[in-house]
Amino acid sequence: MTSALSFTLQQLTDAPSASGIVRRGTLQFSKKAKTIQTPACLTYTVRGSVPHLVAENVKLLPVQLLQVTLEQFVEEKEPMSFKYPHGIHKYLNLELDHLVFCDMRDPMKQEAVTFNTDKYLSVSTHGGVRQITPEMWAQAMKAYNPDMCALMADIVTDNDAKLKRIKRSVDRSLRWLDDILPKAKEIGIPVFAPVVGHTSEEERARSAVSTAERDVDGFTVNVIGLGLGNEATLKLAKASLRNLPKNKPRIVYGFGTPEGILDAVASGADLFDGSYAYKVTEQGRAMIFKFGEISADNTARDKPKTVNLWDPSMSHSFEVLDSTCGCYACNASHTKAYIHHLLNAHEMLGPILLMSHNVYQLDNFMASIRKSIDDNRFESDLTRFMEYYNHVEEGDGMRNHQDEIDVESLGTPLKKKRTLLL
Amino acid sequence: KSALTFETYARCSTTKGRASILTLPHGPVNTPVFMPVGTQGTLKGMTPQQVKDMNCQIMLNNTYHLGLKPGQEILDEAGGSHAFQKWNGNLLTDSGGFQMVSLLKLAEITEEGVQFASPHDGSLMMLTPEHSMSLQNSIGADIMMQLDDVISSLTTGPRVEEAMWRSVRWLDRCIASHKRQDDQNLFAIIQGGLDPELRKKCVDEMVKRNTPGYAVGGLSGGEEKDQFWRIVSLCTDLLPKNKPIYCMGVGYAEDLVVCTALGVDMFDCVFPTRTARFGNALTMKGTVALKSGKHSSNFGPIEEGCDCSTCKNYTRSYIQLLVTTKDTVGCHLVSIHNVAFQLRLMREMQEAIKRDEFPAWIKQFFAGYFGDQSKYPVWAVNALQSVGVDLTA
Numbered sequence: 185m186t187s188a189l190s191f192t193l194q195q196l197t198d199a200p201s202a203s204g205i206v207r208r209g210t211l212q213f214s215k216k217a218k219t220i221q222t223p224a225c226l227t228y229t230v231r232g233s234v235p236h237l238v239a240e241n242v243k244l245l246p247v248q249l250l251q252v253t254l255e256q257f258v259e260e261k262e263p264m265s266f267k268y269p270h271g272i273h274k275y276l277n278l279e280l281d282h283l284v285f286c287d288m289r290d291p292m293k294q295e296a297v298t299f300n301t302d303k304y305l306s307v308s309t310h311g312g313v314r315q316i317t318p319e320m321w322a323q324a325m326k327a328y329n330p331d332m333c334a335l336m337a338d339i340v341t342d343n344d345a346k347l348k349r350i351k352r353s354v355d356r357s358l359r360w361l362d363d364i365l366p367k368a369k370e371i372g373i374p375v376f377a378p379v380v381g382h383t384s385e386e387e388r389a390r391s392a393v394s395t396a397e398r399d400v401d402g403f404t405v406n407v408i409g410l411g412l413g414n415e416a417t418l419k420l421a422k423a424s425l426r427n428l429p430k431n432k433p434r435i436v437y438g439f440g441t442p443e444g445i446l447d448a449v450a451s452g453a454d455l456f457d458g459s460y461a462y463k464v465t466e467q468g469r470a471m472i473f474k475f476g477e478i479s480a481d482n483t484a485r486d487k488p489k490t491v492n493l494w495d496p497s498m499s500h501s502f503e504v505l506d507s508t509c510g511c512y513a514c515n516a517s518h519t520k521a522y523i524h525h526l527l528n529a530h531e532m533l534g535p536i537l538l539m540s541h542n543v544y545q546l547d548n549f550m551a552s553i554r555k556s557i558d559d560n561r562f563e564s565d566l567t568r569f570m571e572y573y574n575h576v577e578e579g580d581g582m583r584n585h586q587d588e589i590d591v592e593s594l595g596t597p598l599k600k601k602r603t604l605l606l
Numbered sequence: 607k608s609a610l611t612f613e614t615y616a617r618c619s620t621t622k623g624r625a626s627i628l629t630l631p632h633g634p635v636n637t638p639v640f641m642p643v644g645t646q647g648t649l650k651g652m653t654p655q656q657v658k659d660m661n662c663q664i665m666l667n668n669t670y671h672l673g674l675k676p677g678q679e680i681l682d683e684a685g686g687s688h689a690f691q692k693w694n695g696n697l698l699t700d701s702g703g704f705q706m707v708s709l710l711k712l713a714e715i716t717e718e719g720v721q722f723a724s725p726h727d728g729s730l731m732m733l734t735p736e737h738s739m740s741l742q743n744s745i746g747a748d749i750m751m752q753l754d755d756v757i758s759s760l761t762t763g764p765r766v767e768e769a770m771w772r773s774v775r776w777l778d779r780c781i782a783s784h785k786r787q788d789d790q791n792l793f794a795i796i797q798g799g800l801d802p803e804l805r806k807k808c809v810d811e812m813v814k815r816n817t818p819g820y821a822v823g824g825l826s827g828g829e830e831k832d833q834f835w836r837i838v839s840l841c842t843d844l845l846p847k848n849k850p851i852y853c854m855g856v857g858y859a860e861d862l863v864v865c866t867a868l869g870v871d872m873f874d875c876v877f878p879t880r881t882a883r884f885g886n887a888l889t890m891k892g893t894v895a896l897k898s899g900k901h902s903s904n905f906g907p908i909e910e911g912c913d914c915s916t917c918k919n920y921t922r923s924y925i926q927l928l929v930t931t932k933d934t935v936g937c938h939l940v941s942i943h944n945v946a947f948q949l950r951l952m953r954e955m956q957e958a959i960k961r962d963e964f965p966a967w968i969k970q971f972f973a974g975y976f977g978d979q980s981k982y983p984v985w986a987v988n989a990l991q992s993v994g995v996d997l998t999a
């Protein structure tokens with residue numbers, strides 16, 4: 185029997201890149217005759233929907249593989265999605281050729297939860313903390329029938345966790361893995377095993393090595409919100425990645441910026457959560473950066489990576505966000521001035537247009553990374569990217585925003601200037 | 607001067623209902639029509655493409671809101687509201703006066719215009735008929751409304767007559783200052799409160815001005831429904847048969863059905879999209895509150911047989927989840943259905959009139975919508991009786 189999921193690497197360690205570990209692969213889903221080229225982003229969803237977008241909007245985007253987060257469906261004590269007889273794709277109205285990856289926790293913001301025990305895992309929901317047992321997990325996967333899923337793991341959410349707690353989380357995750365793996369095999373869904381180890385490089389290595397001894401299809405590596413700097417975080421991710429077998433795909437959580445994604449690609453990651461597109465949208469910004477298309481003789485520095493649509497200067501800008509973009513907003517010629525107006529008027533179409541654009545652009549960014557690797561210029565493109573763009577963290581564009589109103593256009597001031605106190 | 611044609615192709619042989627094609631600068635509109643309200647240059651959570659895909663031929667923008675944001679200067683730079691929002695269908699704008707009176711404190715009407723306190727700094731300003739025209743010319747809607755002297759429909763006494771005559775004078779000023787007669791139609795608004803004599807006088811005067819269409823104004827302000835329908839019916843009797851008649855601010859399903867039977871061609875209301883935000887879906891069997899937990903185990907669509915993209919693709923169970931968690935997607939899904947419902951309701955009436963089966967359709971609608979006859983609103987029964995449809999039979 186051929187596996188439902190196979191992974192082929194086009195470039196291995198003999199690549200001429202300096203780091204030697206940049207990977208370019210293909211994930212093949214045999215049941216649906218679909219392939220995903222890596223490195224790639226999983227499209228971020230909230231309760232199974234791409235934020236702000238209905239199916240008709242999503243259809244116009246290059247979305248192929250979505251990440252569905254289980255903790256967002258267990259608000260109800262008895263989640264109805266567990267009882268829907270036709271699987272999660274149909275429940276969420278995803279086109280048949282959309283692939284779904286199912287994991288437990290939100291890859292964008294890992295909220296701290298009380299504690300996990302040997303019997304259950306705690307997740308946070310609107311309705312408070314809920315406990316998920318391996319049995320519930322299996323029930324959900326059976327009902328959902330996703331194209332791939334991650335197993336449950338005891339992920340530590342306390343930044344100052346002691347080594348004893350970290351060791352226990354590695355052991356407990358391995359125990360759960362052995363417990364659930366047969367159930368997962370029975371359901372027949374390709375599984376990714378979480379590699380844990382929190383802030384300990386040694387424990388990360390131990391978790392990676394031991395997990396890799398099990399018969400799983402891939403791995404998830406999580407460095408969300410460890411409260412460390414970029415460098416220390418990257419070091420921890422590397423401690424996991426370098427101890428994993430080369431022939432299996434790795435999903436990495438916690439690199440939620442273009443720079444982070446590039447660092448992680450350079451460290452051997454294959455798949456990322458796509459929450460960056462959503463984060464940028466919520467800040468009223470549109471991605472405008474490119475990778476691998478900046479010519480070497482261009483000496484520009486410190487260019488912005490995004491444009492802030494809340495900015496009052498946008499109100500007279502009758503151009504599209506990016507004339508080379510193929511998203512709905514740019515294709516339908518919606519201007520920056522209009523999107524600015526929609527944000528300023530607190531209209532829901534604003535985030536719809538921005539999200540469409542940003543999801544498209546994030547996909548485009550990943551495609552340029554793949555092209556760059558294919559063309560053997562990833563290292564130099566990365567250097568150029570870091571020189572060309574500004575890397576300060578961009579804040580919420582709405583901060584200090586005051587609604588712009590043009591009172592003059594409603595009428596003329598009365599000759600006798602009388603001011604009333606309202 | 608008129609930038610529209612209005613052709614009635616079918617008349618109900620019992621009621622005053624009629625099916626027509628109103629051709630405006632941005633294409634034909636099948637009437638009777640419901641016009642969804644895109645207050646600030648966008649229909650709640652829908653792209654212009656989605657609105658077009660549901661065969662919506664005309665929507666509203668509000669002059670007051672567009673005047674404040676983005677303002678006249680930007681509308682002029684953009685080349686008007688169609689271009690600004692990339693909407694190739696038709697647009698209708700109100701005069702801005704009603705919104706001012708209802709939204710702003712201290713709005714007061716003088717012969718010059720509507721005096722209001724600036725929402726910016728409270729200084730006194732004036733919206734005149736000329737200014738409303740200038741702003742509406744900048745927006746560039748296919749149909750514009752005259753500035754009228756808005757009074758509550760509950761007002762009585764000499765103020766009603768004053769408002770009626772002032773609205774006539776303001777119509778003259780609007781006509782005189784309208785700068786785009788070739789591609790924008792100006793509609794007059796019939797005033798006169800609940801007084802049939804004043805309404806008659808107002809119709810007489812305004813018909814003399816020969817505007818391309820007429821609106822019945824000053825209603826839907828809390829008056830008795832029995833008074834409401836009588837005024838509507840009186841106006842449709844008196845107004846010329848070859849021009850479109852618009853009843854402002856009407857959008858409940860039963861109101862749309864009754865007013866169509868009374869001979870009204872055009873309607874607008876914020877209700878379908880506003881109620882969607884609270885998770886209420888409109889159906890031929892009445893309103894469904896999707897927040898209710900009982901829908902979570904329902905894997906059927908919002909409304910069986912609805913051809914909107916929400917009903918074709920999503921279950922009540924999933925929408926219930928999104929509506930209770932206040933995800934914007936849940937709100938969009940219900941808005942799409944509600945607008946589609948209004949359009950479908952109007953389309954069904956057009957077809958019933960065309961087949962000359964409108965009275966039977968009305969009976970079927972009331973039975974489905976209210977269930978038991980005892981639940982039929984008395985005013986609707988009376989109104990339909992007046993045009994030869996006996997719901998109790």
Ligand SMILES: [Zn+2]
Nearest residue numbers: 509511514541
């Ligand atoms: Zn775009």
Ligand SMILES: [Zn+2]
Nearest residue numbers: 912914917943
């Ligand atoms: Zn529907």
